[in-house]
Amino acid sequence: MSERLDVKKTYKLVVNGAFARSESGRSYEVTTSTGAFVANVAQASRKDLRDAVVAARAGQAKWWASTAYNRGQVLYRWAEMAEARAAELVEHLQLAEGLKKREAQASVSRAIDRIVWYAGWTDKVTQVLGGANPVAGPFFNFSLPVPSGVVGVVAPQESSLEGFVEVVAAPLCVGNAVVALASERRPTPAVVLAEMTATADFPGGVLNVLTGLTAELAPHLASHEDVDGLDLSGCADRGDELARLAAASIKRVYRERDKGAENPLRRLRTFVETSTVWHTIGQ
Amino acid sequence: MPAVISVPAIANEAELRVFVSALSGVDQVGVESRVAKLGTRSLKTSTKRRAIDLAISMVDLTTLEGADTPGRVTSLCTKARRPDPGDPQVPAVAAVCVYPDLVAHARRVLEGSDVAVGAVANAIPSGRASLNVKLLDVADAVAAGAHEIDMVIDRGAYLSGRWGQVFDEIVAVRAACGEAHLKVILETGELVTYDNVKRASWIAMLAGADFIKTSTGKVGVNATLPVALVMLEAARDFAEQTGRLVGVKVAGGIRTTKDALKYLVVVNETAGSAWLSPEYFRFGASSLLNDLLMQRLKQRTGAYVRPDEFSGD
Numbered sequence: 253m254s255e256r257l258d259v260k261k262t263y264k265l266v267v268n269g270a271f272a273r274s275e276s277g278r279s280y281e282v283t284t285s286t287g288a289f290v291a292n293v294a295q296a297s298r299k300d301l302r303d304a305v306v307a308a309r310a311g312q313a314k315w316w317a318s319t320a321y322n323r324g325q326v327l328y329r330w331a332e333m334a335e336a337r338a339a340e341l342v343e344h345l346q347l348a349e350g351l352k353k354r355e356a357q358a359s360v361s362r363a364i365d366r367i368v369w370y371a372g373w374t375d376k377v378t379q380v381l382g383g384a385n386p387v388a389g390p391f392f393n394f395s396l397p398v399p400s401g402v403v404g405v406v407a408p409q410e411s412s413l414e415g416f417v418e419v420v421a422a423p424l425c426v427g428n429a430v431v432a433l434a435s436e437r438r439p440t441p442a443v444v445l446a447e448m449t450a451t452a453d454f455p456g457g458v459l460n461v462l463t464g465l466t467a468e469l470a471p472h473l474a475s476h477e478d479v480d481g482l483d484l485s486g487c488a489d490r491g492d493e494l495a496r497l498a499a500a501s502i503k504r505v506y507r508e509r510d511k512g513a514e515n516p517l518r519r520l521r522t523f524v525e526t527s528t529v530w531h532t533i534g535q
Numbered sequence: 536m537p538a539v540i541s542v543p544a545i546a547n548e549a550e551l552r553v554f555v556s557a558l559s560g561v562d563q564v565g566v567e568s569r570v571a572k573l574g575t576r577s578l579k580t581s582t583k584r585r586a587i588d589l590a591i592s593m594v595d596l597t598t599l600e601g602a603d604t605p606g607r608v609t610s611l612c613t614k615a616r617r618p619d620p621g622d623p624q625v626p627a628v629a630a631v632c633v634y635p636d637l638v639a640h641a642r643r644v645l646e647g648s649d650v651a652v653g654a655v656a657n658a659i660p661s662g663r664a665s666l667n668v669k670l671l672d673v674a675d676a677v678a679a680g681a682h683e684i685d686m687v688i689d690r691g692a693y694l695s696g697r698w699g700q701v702f703d704e705i706v707a708v709r710a711a712c713g714e715a716h717l718k719v720i721l722e723t724g725e726l727v728t729y730d731n732v733k734r735a736s737w738i739a740m741l742a743g744a745d746f747i748k749t750s751t752g753k754v755g756v757n758a759t760l761p762v763a764l765v766m767l768e769a770a771r772d773f774a775e776q777t778g779r780l781v782g783v784k785v786a787g788g789i790r791t792t793k794d795a796l797k798y799l800v801v802v803n804e805t806a807g808s809a810w811l812s813p814e815y816f817r818f819g820a821s822s823l824l825n826d827l828l829m830q831r832l833k834q835r836t837g838a839y840v841r842p843d844e845f846s847g848d
Contacts (some may be wrong), residue, residue, distance in 0.1 A: 278778070304841055305839065309842075389542060446679055472838075472839065475837065475838035475839070476839040477839060477840050477841040477844065478839065478841040478842065489783070499837075500838065501838070
């Protein structure tokens with residue numbers, strides 16, 4: 253019997269619910285910490301980023317139009333998909349982060365649990381972050397949290413799965429669409445997890461994941477005027493420069509060194525705006 | 536351009552038929568591969584900036600909706616005069632294009648600017664009305680002050696072989712236009728083949744069109760690059776034989792700067808640089824303008840632009 257040929261996986265960008273190579277045709281090699289080959293992954297260009305933002309803008313409208321309950325269901329289903337493919341994630345995590353199997357299993361479990369935790373938040377943020385304001389008149393006055401819109405995320409470079417879940421699930425659960433740059437040297441766990449959105453009822457464009465060189469892409473994400481929020485967790489070393497670029501279009505910016513960043517709700521709180529409405533009491 | 540008149544003055548349908556039938560056929564595969572190749576050309580930096588400004592100056596900003604109001608036309612005209620309120624360097628567009636009843640209003644709003652007012656007349660988009668009604672429609676728009684008239688050919692007559700009728704109708708509308716420029720819409724999406732596009736282009740030019748235009752924008756298939764190439768070749772050949780330059784207008788479905796720049800490349804490589812001016816090449820579009828403005832700002836500031844930076848129409 254002849255020897256079976258390897259079926260090698262092509263790691264692609266996740267943009268608009270589809271899996272695409274970079275429009276530039278580029279790819280780069282990912283290795284383990286000891287230099288062993290892991291995979292060739294797509295190297296996104298600024299034009300891929302631009303397309304992802306367009307997709308996210310359209311996806312966000314659909315995501316926010318669905319009910320909070322439904323968004324919770326979708327995020328929970330994402331966790332279900334990850335649970336079913338946990339063994340695959342463990343393998344990727346072992347390669348990417350050099351973990352022992354037991355450590356990787358624990359990390360994958362924590363990441364999945366974190367998705368479930370955020371899934372639970374979708375229909376609770378309004379109670380926690382919103383409220384009824386007392387006003388001197390025959391009116392109801394409500395403050396309601398609404399999503400910022402499109403959130404750009406530079407995912408943590410070290411924690412390739414747990415860190416990724418944290419930075420994307422928080423803005424997603426409050427109704428934002430996300431354009432995420434995966435960890436540059438450890439991108440495969442994030443790509444595999446993002447692939448699972450395809451079988452979790454995510455509307456196209458709600459979660460877009462790009463792989464590539466952080467230094468090349470992050471400035472374009474920061475300066476893009478149609479991005480409303482920016483999470484700089486994955487490039488603390490260039491935080492000032494990127495925050496300055498983001499300032500031109502008055503983005504919400506999240507930086508891990510900021511005061512209060514350790515609060516688990518801080519990220520979620522960063523990417524909402526407050527909408528206040530008045531309504532007459534009675535008929 | 537030598538003013539050699541080798542095209543016969545068309546006296547009757549038989550002569551028209553002989554002339555048009557003798558035109559060589561269009562090589563479909565050749566045309567499509569040529570535009571595919573031209574479409575890969577990339578314009579960068581200063582060339583791109585110039586091309587974007589040129590494209591803006593070629594736009595016929597169009598609103599042809601049943602729900603058009605004077606207010607909507609006012610905002611369209613304001614945008615036509617100064618597409619980017621934040622930057623006076625942005626050129627005005629070539630024209631606004633409206634239904635005939637809104638021409639007078641558009642003229643008032645555009646008073647004192649170089650932006651022309653175009654009207655679609657001739658029972659657009661179907662063109663299914665009697666010649667009398669069509670001519671009245673045209674005369675009405677001209678009387679209201681339209682500088683340019685867009686008419687659509689009778690595709691039914693063309694497709695059933697009554698080319699003489701198509702020709703005569705254009706001649707009659709041409710006469711009714713007086714001073715106004717006449718753009719003849721071929722509605723290429725309904726002509727099926729490139730051979731038909733070529734023949735219809737020639738019929739329109741022989742009948743006196745100032746412009747030949749792809750589509751009304753109201754049918755499924757609008758302007759495409761191969762069709763534009765066929766029409767530009769016809770305009771080029773017509774100019775070589777008569778010395779008269781006929782313009783080409785592509786309309787419908789062109790929404791991005793990338794598409795517009797592809798058309799400009801095809802214009803330059805097919806008809807030549809003489810057509811690279813609003814006098815001889817136009818884009819009939821509404822959403823294209825915003826994308827051009829966005830790309831222009833991107834070129835200037837380096838940051839990708841928010842789509843609602845510019846007003847919708």
